[in-house]
Amino acid sequence: MSTSVRLGVISLSILLSACMVGPDYHRPELTTPVAFKHVEGWSFATPADEDTKGEWWRRYHDVELNQLVEKLNQGNQTVAQYEAQYRQAFALAQSSRGALWPQLTTSAGKTRAGQGTGSSTSSQAVQTSGIRTTYTATLNASWELDIWGRLRRTLEANQASADASAATLAAMRLSMQSELVQNYLQIRVMDQQKRLLSETVDTYKRVIQLTESQYKRGIVASADVAAATTQLKNAEAELVDLVWQRAQLENAIAVLIGEAPANFSLAETEAVPQLPEIPVSVPSQLLERRPDVAAAERSVMSANASIGVAKAAYYPSLSLSASGGYRSSTFNDWITMPNRYWSVGPQLAMTLFDGFQTKYGVKQSEASYDASVASYRQTVLTAFREVEDYLVALHTLGDESVLREQALAAAKQSLKQYTNQYRVGLIGFLDVVTAQTTALSAERTLLTLQQSRLINSVQLIAALGGGWEGLSVQD
Structure with a gap:
């Protein structure tokens, strides 16, 4: 290649790289607070959704939960749907990359064509016709x-x-994982509630036996027996109610891991996963680890680039084309030098008038960009709100848990004293019923509170994009 040709190629490359109509991308401005309001030391800055977040569900130290999440990662059909959509988008991007390169096509064919020729005499026209066969081979x-x-x-x-x-695929996978973990934790707390109600039913049955015995001896009235029976049946009804609630959550987990509910069951256990330790201080690279925030910003990028595509329609397009091949009327001497042909030349095309389609196409692209910016800002604001909500919920529920434990201890002590007084006939059975109801309610409330804290911890981890793995944190 000669020096002049090389310089021409280099100059053309520089020209092509320099001329790009449309705005270059800049991240939309956001007004964000310096730190999270409800936890001192928590803050946020530049997103990093591609950072490794680790297997956040392992923070609950439950082997069966870990296995279920792994099954979800492999078998969840919603995740599979979004994964296929990503492959489709990736293929489109790779396809558009190919448009930057020269295009080569080739063809070969055989055609038969006929054409009528006319010749006239003084009295009539004699019509004749000819048929021509053509062989072509072309490279374009x-x-x-x-x-x-x-x-x-x-x-x-x-x-x-x-x-x-x-x-978006990462966001959907995180959402499905979060839903599964929440369902699993609820089931484990329900197992504790079921165990509590079963023990309560056994206790109430013994109370009925005691009350019936005292009634036969004339110590208490029949109303006490009726009250004890009512209390027992209510507890049994609540126990039955837990069965269908647990079954629904179990069916939901089956669908999440890609199995039919009829083929899946989750055995009861006595243990409830412990609440993971939430760091006291986390560095600022948090919220943009959220995949939904990253997806929203990249949609802004795409909309910004689409403005340039629309504006390019104002300018002429220049194409270089060349073709060559062989054309012959006979097959034997088809590919020979006398039958070759070629053509080469540039083509400049420009739209002179299109009824303002290009103008409004640009306006449409700009409006789409503005909409994507608003969506991005709203996504970020929503992310801030969610983190704030879950932070304040966790801390509030933690404080409430301490008070509820104290209330439960007092209720159990009160029940013990009322039961002893009833045995010796100092008080009526209604006082015992009230104490039993209060103690059961306090214990169930504490379990419900434990469930709420676990669920909020999962929601907080998801709101932070999958935890804080890989960041320097202070526990």
């Missing part, structure tokens, strides 16, 4: 010079869309 080359950056902006938009699709 074309290259659209991306002078105004239309193809590069298209690639930029499609690549951003693919990245947004990847982030």
Whole structure:
């Protein structure tokens, strides 16, 4: 290659890289607070959704839960749907990259054509016809010079869309994992509630036996027996109610891991996973670890690049094309030098008038960009709110838990004293019923509170994009 040709190629490359119509991307401005309001030391800054977050569900130290999440990662059909959509977006981006390169096509064919020829005499026309066979072999080359950056902006938009699709896939996977973990934790707390109600039913049955014995001896009235029976049946009804609630959660887990509910069951256990330790201080790289925030920003990138694609329609397009091949009327001497042909030349095309379609196409792209910016800002604000909500909930529920434990201890002590007084006939059975109801309510409230704290911890981890793995934190 001669020096002049090389310089020409370099100059053309510089020209093509320099000319790109449309705005370059800049992250939309956001007004954000310096730190989270409800926890001193928590703050946020630049997102990093591609950072490794680790297997956050392992913080609950439950082997069966870990196995279920692994099954979800492999078998969840919603995740599979979004994974296929990402592959589709990725293929589109790769396809648009190919438009930057010259295009080569080839063809070979045989045609038979006939044409009528007329000759006339003084009295009549004699019509004759001829049939011609043609063999062709052609190689075509074309290259659209991306002078105004239309193809590069298209690639930029499609690549951003693919990245947004990847982030959406990560967001959906995180959502499914979060839902499964929450359902599992609820089931484990329900197992404790079921055990509590079963023990309560056994206790109430013994109370009925005691009350009936005292009634037969004339110590208490029949109303005491009726009250004890009412209390027992209410407890048994609540126990039955837990059965269908647990079954619904079990069915939900089956669907999440990609199995039919009829083929899945979760055995009861006595242990409830412990609340994970929430760090006291976390560095600022948190909220943009959230895949939904990343997806929203990459949608802004795509919309921004689409403005450049729309504006490029104002400018002419320049293509270089060349073709060559062989054409013959006989097969034997088809591919020979006398039958060769070729053509080469540039083509400049420009729309002179399109009824203002290009103008409003640009306006449409700009409006789409504004909408995506608003969506991005709303996504970030929602993320801030969710973290604040779950932080204040965890701390409030923690304080409430201490008070509820004290209330339960007092209720159990009160029940013990009332039961002893009833045995010796100092008080009526109604006082015992009230004490039993209060103690059961306090214990069930404490279990419900434990469930709420566990659920909020999962929601907080999900709101932070999957935890704080890989960050320098202070526990």
